[in-house]
Amino acid sequence: MRHAYVSVEGIARRYPGATVFEDLWFGVNRGEFVCVVGHSGCGKTTVLNILAGLEAPSAGEVIVDGQAIEGPSLDRAVIFQGHALMPWMTAEQNVGFALSCRHRGWPRARLREAARAALVRVGLEQAAEKKPSQLSGGMKQRVGIARALAIEPKMLLMDEPFSALDALTRGVLQDEVARLVAEADQTAFMITHDVDEAILLADRILLMTNGPEARLAEIVVNTLPRPRQRATLHRMPGYHALRDHILEFLITRSRTLAGAPPAGWDPRRVPELRPADAPAALAAP
């Protein structure tokens, strides 16, 4: 944990009369994709906002690449559920604007070229001159993804980025994010309610108990090999064991484990489990 690229060290969020979570510890390694899963209200968005520097924790701190977070930064790009594009700018200008904030000295031609290249990577070269109102929800979210990746952040933060999209578009974008994040070796942290999305994308999945006073109860290591694809995910050995484990947590243990921690609980040493390895272990002689 001490050597993690992103180190979340004992953060808490308290409101008068209500503690959302307390003493939360976890790390994210460089190039790792971490998803957080938990029921509504356990504090997932609060954790993401703290990682983004949009909110300060009531206690504890977050270290990214050796530096404590003190506010928002282009080093940590956020993709929200709504795409948050500037409506008066074209797709290319939206990406170009972010790039101009990152690279203050770049001439206009270089910004345009880099913005185009970012849009090509998400398959939007035809839509570069369109404004957000002329784009579908999926295309707008793609611009958001292009914009976030173009600035090459130290960490990509995603708060249910696909939840407002139809199932087909969501699936296509999940596969694309998997590809783009792998190509860029991007460190990523994502909130999702979709268990298959977490299994497709994550190296590790953080399971949080129900709030108030939510806890990080377990870390599930996703040992399914990469590359993974949505269409074939369910046929990978270990997939069902992994999925059942997470669903069982959401249905039962997120509730039964909520509240006071068990005796001897150490929030710095949350158990890491590898449920997808179980079939291999059973098959061993």
Ligand SMILES: Nc1ncnc2c1ncn2[C@@H]1O[C@H](COP(=O)(O)OP(=O)(O)OP(=O)(O)O)[C@@H](O)[C@H]1O
């Ligand atoms: N001003 C406030 N006073 C008291 N409690 C608050 C305040 N603002 C937020 N909360 C509580 O903080 C908790 C965490 O909210 P957060 O949005 O982080 O949860 P979440 O897990 O992301 O939920 P969802 O999945 O619904 O987005 C909620 O239970 C909410 O009621």
